[in-house]
Amino acid sequence: MSDALKPCAAGAVSTAAAGNKPCKPHARTRRVMVGTVPVGGGAPVAVQSMLNAPADDVEANLAQIEALAEAGCEIVRMAIPRRNCLDAFEAVCAASPLPVVADIHFDARIAIEAARRGAAKLRINPGNIGGLEATREVIAAARAAGIPIRIGVNAGSLDDALAARDDLTLPEKLAASAVEYVRFFEDECDFRDIVVSAKAHDVQTTIDTYRLLASALPQVPLHIGVTEAGTAFQGIIKSACGLGVLLEEGIGDTMRISLTDDPVVEVRACWTLLGSLDLRRRVPELISCPTCGRCQVNLIGLAREVEERLATVSKPVKVAVMGCVVNGPGEAADADIGVACGAGSGVVFSHGKIVRKVQEAEIVSALMEELENL
CATH class of the missing domain: 3.30.413.10 (Sulfite Reductase Hemoprotein, domain 1)
Structure with a gap:
C-alpha cells in the first residue's frame, strides 16, 4: 500500500483493507462553506447537481437552476470549457439563487478568473490543470476570493508513476492520489478550505475508494458519487448501491447522483435516497x-x-x-x-x-x- 494512504491525523482508522468499515467520520470533518451552504462538520449531507445547458447560454442555465432549486438542489456546478464562457458564468453567478461551483479542466487561467467572477467554489483536478505551480496559482485565487476548492481525482488523470504501480488496486491509486494533493494543499500551501472527491463508474471501486479516503483523511469533507452511472434506471440503481453503503457508514458530506438525464431527476433521486436512509427528508x-x-x-x-x-x-x-x-x-x-x-x-x-x-x-x-x- 502507498505511504500516502497512511492516516493524516491522529486517531484515523487503519486502511490495511479497503473492505474494513471505518468509524463514522461525518461529524468530525471540517466545515466548509459553499456560499451559504455548510458542507461537513456534521452539517446535513448537501444535495448537488450539474448544469447541462450550453455554457454560454445565460438564460438556459438560469432556467435550469430555478428548476433545480425548486426540486431541492442546494449546490449547482457549471462547466466552463472555454475562456469566452466566463462572461456567461459571471452573469449566472450574479443571478443564481443557488451557490454555483465552477468546474474547470486543463486551464488554470479559467479557474483563477472564475474565482474572481463569483464562483462559490472551484472544482479542479490538479492532475490536469497544468501542474503544481498552476495549482498554487489557483489556490491563491481561491484564498483571495474566500472560496473553497474541491479536489477531484479520477483514474484517467493519475500520475504516470502511480498509475503504473501493479502493487496497488485502483481504489488505492485513487485514494493515494487524492491524499497526495491534500498534503500539497494543506502542508505546502497552507490551504484547508477543501473538499475531496475520487469518483469511479463502478460501485465497488467507489465504495472501496471512499472508505480509504474517510480513514486517511478524517478531517476533510468528502463529495461522493458514482460518476458516469448511466441513464436513470441503471444509474439510480448503481448510485443507490454505492452511495447508500457509504452514507450508512457515515461517509459523505455532499453528494450527487450523476445521470444521463434531466438534472432535476438527479436531485429527486438524491432526496429519495437520503429519505430512505432517514438522513434527510424533503420529498414524499x-x-x-x-x-x-x-x-x-x-x-x-x-x-x-x-x-x-x-x-x-x-x-x-x-x-x-x-x-x-x-x-x-x-x-x-x-x-x-x-x-x-x-x-x-x-x-x-x-x-x-x-x-x-x-x-x-x-x-x-x-x-x-x-x-x-x-
Whole structure:
C-alpha cells in the first residue's frame, strides 16, 4: 500500500483493507462553506447537481437552476470549457439563487478568473490543470476570493508513476492520489478550505475508494458519487448501491447522483435516497404493493399517476397505494395518507383510519386532496 494512504491525523482508522468499515467520520470533518451552504462538520449531507445547458447560454442555465432549486438542489456546478464562457458564468453567478461551483479542466487561467467572477467554489483536478505551480496559482485565487476548492481525482488523470504501480488496486491509486494533493494543499500551501472527491463508474471501486479516503483523511469533507452511472434506471440503481453503503457508514458530506438525464431527476433521486436512509427528508415516500391476483383495479397505472403527481410535492410524507385490503390499510398503517383498493373503488385512509370511500376514477384526486389537508 502507498505511504500516502497512511492516516493524516491522529486517531484515523487503519486502511490495511479497503473492505474494513471505518468509524463514522461525518461529524468530525471540517466545515466548509459553499456560499451559504455548510458542507461537513456534521452539517446535513448537501444535495448537488450539474448544469447541462450550453455554457454560454445565460438564460438556459438560469432556467435550469430555478428548476433545480425548486426540486431541492442546494449546490449547482457549471462547466466552463472555454475562456469566452466566463462572461456567461459571471452573469449566472450574479443571478443564481443557488451557490454555483465552477468546474474547470486543463486551464488554470479559467479557474483563477472564475474565482474572481463569483464562483462559490472551484472544482479542479490538479492532475490536469497544468501542474503544481498552476495549482498554487489557483489556490491563491481561491484564498483571495474566500472560496473553497474541491479536489477531484479520477483514474484517467493519475500520475504516470502511480498509475503504473501493479502493487496497488485502483481504489488505492485513487485514494493515494487524492491524499497526495491534500498534503500539497494543506502542508505546502497552507490551504484547508477543501473538499475531496475520487469518483469511479463502478460501485465497488467507489465504495472501496471512499472508505480509504474517510480513514486517511478524517478531517476533510468528502463529495461522493458514482460518476458516469448511466441513464436513470441503471444509474439510480448503481448510485443507490454505492452511495447508500457509504452514507450508512457515515461517509459523505455532499453528494450527487450523476445521470444521463434531466438534472432535476438527479436531485429527486438524491432526496429519495437520503429519505430512505432517514438522513434527510424533503420529498414524499410512495408505498405501493407489487399487485397479485387479488387486485381488482389498475394499480400499476394508479401508482404511476400518483408518483407523477407527487413529483411536485415537497412534503416529507408517506403515501400508500395498495391493491387490496390485505395490504392496506393494515400493512400501511404508518402512511400519512393512502388508499386500499377494491372492485372498482378504493378506501382512503390516514394512519390506518378510514377517511372516505371513492370510485376508482376518483382515487388519485381524492388522495391529493387529502394530502393537501395534512
